[in-house]
Amino acid sequence: MVNDKIILGHGSGGRLTQELVRDLFCKYLGEAGPSSLDDSAVLDFPEGKLVYTTDSYVVSPLEFPGGDIGTLCIAGTVNDLAVMGAKPLWLSLGVILEAGLPIHALKKIVQSIARTAEVAGVQIVCGDTKVVEYGKGDGIYINTSGVGVLTAECLPESIQPGDKILVSGTIGDHGMTLLTLRKGFELELELKSDCAPLNGLIENVTAEVGVKWMRDPTRGGVATALNELAEGREWGLLLQEDALPFSEPVRGLEELLGLDPLYSANEGKVLMVVDAGNAEKALSLLGGDAAVIGEVTEAHAGKVVLNTTMDTLRTLGVLTSDPLPRIC
Amino acid sequence: MVNDKIILGHGSGGRLTQELVRDLFCKYLGEAGPSSLDDSAVLDFPEGKLVYTTDSYVVSPLEFPGGDIGTLCIAGTVNDLAVMGAKPLWLSLGVILEAGLPIHALKKIVQSIARTAEVAGVQIVCGDTKVVEYGKGDGIYINTSGVGVLTAECLPESIQPGDKILVSGTIGDHGMTLLTLRKGFELELELKSDCAPLNGLIENVTAEVGVKWMRDPTRGGVATALNELAEGREWGLLLQEDALPFSEPVRGLEELLGLDPLYSANEGKVLMVVDAGNAEKALSLLGGDAAVIGEVTEAHAGKVVLNTTMDTLRTLGVLTSDPLPRIC
Numbered sequence: 001m002v003n004d005k006i007i008l009g010h011g012s013g014g015r016l017t018q019e020l021v022r023d024l025f026c027k028y029l030g031e032a033g034p035s036s037l038d039d040s041a042v043l044d045f046p047e048g049k050l051v052y053t054t055d056s057y058v059v060s061p062l063e064f065p066g067g068d069i070g071t072l073c074i075a076g077t078v079n080d081l082a083v084m085g086a087k088p089l090w091l092s093l094g095v096i097l098e099a100g101l102p103i104h105a106l107k108k109i110v111q112s113i114a115r116t117a118e119v120a121g122v123q124i125v126c127g128d129t130k131v132v133e134y135g136k137g138d139g140i141y142i143n144t145s146g147v148g149v150l151t152a153e154c155l156p157e158s159i160q161p162g163d164k165i166l167v168s169g170t171i172g173d174h175g176m177t178l179l180t181l182r183k184g185f186e187l188e189l190e191l192k193s194d195c196a197p198l199n200g201l202i203e204n205v206t207a208e209v210g211v212k213w214m215r216d217p218t219r220g221g222v223a224t225a226l227n228e229l230a231e232g233r234e235w236g237l238l239l240q241e242d243a244l245p246f247s248e249p250v251r252g253l254e255e256l257l258g259l260d261p262l263y264s265a266n267e268g269k270v271l272m273v274v275d276a277g278n279a280e281k282a283l284s285l286l287g288g289d290a291a292v293i294g295e296v297t298e299a300h301a302g303k304v305v306l307n308t309t310m311d312t313l314r315t316l317g318v319l320t321s322d323p324l325p326r327i328c
Numbered sequence: 329m330v331n332d333k334i335i336l337g338h339g340s341g342g343r344l345t346q347e348l349v350r351d352l353f354c355k356y357l358g359e360a361g362p363s364s365l366d367d368s369a370v371l372d373f374p375e376g377k378l379v380y381t382t383d384s385y386v387v388s389p390l391e392f393p394g395g396d397i398g399t400l401c402i403a404g405t406v407n408d409l410a411v412m413g414a415k416p417l418w419l420s421l422g423v424i425l426e427a428g429l430p431i432h433a434l435k436k437i438v439q440s441i442a443r444t445a446e447v448a449g450v451q452i453v454c455g456d457t458k459v460v461e462y463g464k465g466d467g468i469y470i471n472t473s474g475v476g477v478l479t480a481e482c483l484p485e486s487i488q489p490g491d492k493i494l495v496s497g498t499i500g501d502h503g504m505t506l507l508t509l510r511k512g513f514e515l516e517l518e519l520k521s522d523c524a525p526l527n528g529l530i531e532n533v534t535a536e537v538g539v540k541w542m543r544d545p546t547r548g549g550v551a552t553a554l555n556e557l558a559e560g561r562e563w564g565l566l567l568q569e570d571a572l573p574f575s576e577p578v579r580g581l582e583e584l585l586g587l588d589p590l591y592s593a594n595e596g597k598v599l600m601v602v603d604a605g606n607a608e609k610a611l612s613l614l615g616g617d618a619a620v621i622g623e624v625t626e627a628h629a630g631k632v633v634l635n636t637t638m639d640t641l642r643t644l645g646v647l648t649s650d651p652l653p654r655i656c
Binding site: 007008009013015017042044096133135138145147153 | 336424453547
């Protein structure tokens with residue numbers, strides 16, 4: 001390509017757009033990319049219910065320890081499908097480029113997209129490219145939507161007191177990574193985003209164990225996701241603080257700065273509610289740092305409550321407004 | 329809602345986001361909107377092939393004679409599905425809001441979305457809201473993806489010399505409207521965008537007549553869309569200049585400023601190639617200003633050629649780079 005930066009003409013729909021799509025997007029997406037340069041894809045949908053989702057990604061900075069906006073825009077949408085009990089099949093990719101974005105930066109992002117799509121086993125089947133003037137964007141914004149087929153429907157109505165709440169690993173890593181990066185904190189311990197597709201892991205569990213509810217606790221974190229589950233219910237959710245898995249750097253930030261990782265975003269973790277009798281099995285299938293972090297209780301109806309290490313109860317409300325915008 | 333402008337907290341994923349989604353998006357989308365506030369939708373896909381598309385909308389200004397970004401983001405994606413021969417079913421809606429956007433402006437856009445979705449008979453089944461800082465966007469950028477079911481597959485391989493090229497109405501209105509608006513031209517005649525969903529019209533034709541190829545000539549206009557069809561083919565496309573339908577204001581702009589409406593975007597027109605024997609029938613079904621504008625020829629293989637009113641031949645190349653960015 002002649003230019004080493006994105007120019008407005010790359011969004012014209014003419015020759016320059018075609019070149020960008022063919023020589024950059026399609027080239028670096030490779031096997032994960034669409035089979036033609038057409039606007040739309042014609043696909044064979046398998047038998048079953050269709051699950052459909054969309055997410056835009058405006059993370060800043062574009063690259064961070066553990067991933068970049070390319071990793072994120074695939075993992076995030078794949079995970080939204082996976083927690084609905086769907087097998088993710090196809091993704092769309094819509095990019096809004098700011099004029100001036102270096103082509104090599106775009107190439108790197110597209111390579112991340114390809115790599116993550118391959119890990120997740122999904123195909124990017126259609127796409128769109130727009131370019132806005134310098135100063136009207138922030139490098140690149142990405143929207144991916146996703147289509148999957150329902151394989152393991154959750155039934156939150158079947159949740160009852162005694163059911164266990166599980167998390168698939170350490171809490172708050174993505175949000176805390178972005179925070180330290182943006183605020184310029186120097187950490188002794190390496191902290192990185194957990195950004196990763198979860199569909200393989202989730203399929204392993206749902207194939208063996210009935211899961212009553214799943215959610216990927218992204219913006220708003222574990223506390224907000226659980227509040228969405230609890231709201232208006234006749235039962236409550238009681239978390240045990242001493243059971244919460246945190247990575248060392250996140251625990252350090254919590255103690256040092258008083259930040260609450262329960263409200264910090266995760267991009268590669270899943271929360272599950274399962275029957276008490278299934279908890280051990282689910283835990284072993286999740287592996288790693290997965291933990292039972294609490295249970296469904298008759299008390300605290302409609303609320304999420306934390307039993308602290310000092311044995312006091314603290315109600316965890318919904319995040320009103322994140323102090324840190326643009327984490328995904 | 330307490331605020332009269334979008335603030336960063338509206339993108340936090342917490343309470344403010346929930347309120348914005350519930351009290352603005354869901355409220356004003358009404359019947360056209362999703363049935364729950366969940367991230368994703370579970371849907372029954374009918375029998376047949378699935379058609380999937382995506383488009384981001386960055387039009388500037390957000391409102392223009394004949395429509396706004398809300399009309400455009402539904403019509404554009406519906407039309408992408410319709411020209412694939414699909415019946416559009418469901419759309420996703422991902423918005424990137426710039427902090428400072430007045431809530432009333434957003435409300436108006438969402439109302440346009442609802443109205444256009446109703447006209448097109450499509451449902452918005454899932455959505456996402458992100459907010460970027462003031463100065464990192466331009467009011468609102470929207471991505472819609474769409475899913476449809478294939479009802480009338482086109483077979484461009486069956487195109488042969490003698491086939492007719494049709495357009496469903498006047499050419500270049502959308503692009504010329506945006507141009508006059510952005511350049512501040514004062515026109516005596518009213519010029520407005522043709523922005524509208526075409527699925528109903530297209531279904532009327534495809535139900536009665538076999539269509540070999542269809543395309544909505546958006547960015548790059550009629551000339552670019554036809555070039556994409558002709559490229560690499562053993563036949564050519566010959567257009568008759570005196571058959572091209574233009575609105576009076578567009579013809580005026582062409583004569584006055586030397587602008588070529590064949591490269592100007594349309595947002596509510598469809599190009600079709602049909603068997604010569606079907607041309608009259610298709611024309612009557614398209615109605616209005618629809619016209620046969622040319623035919624497939626043995627000569628000019630791989631090219632689009634214009635037979636001008638002065639009886640000279642001019643090859644119409646692909647637009648390289650639009651002089652006017654952000655028209656959709």
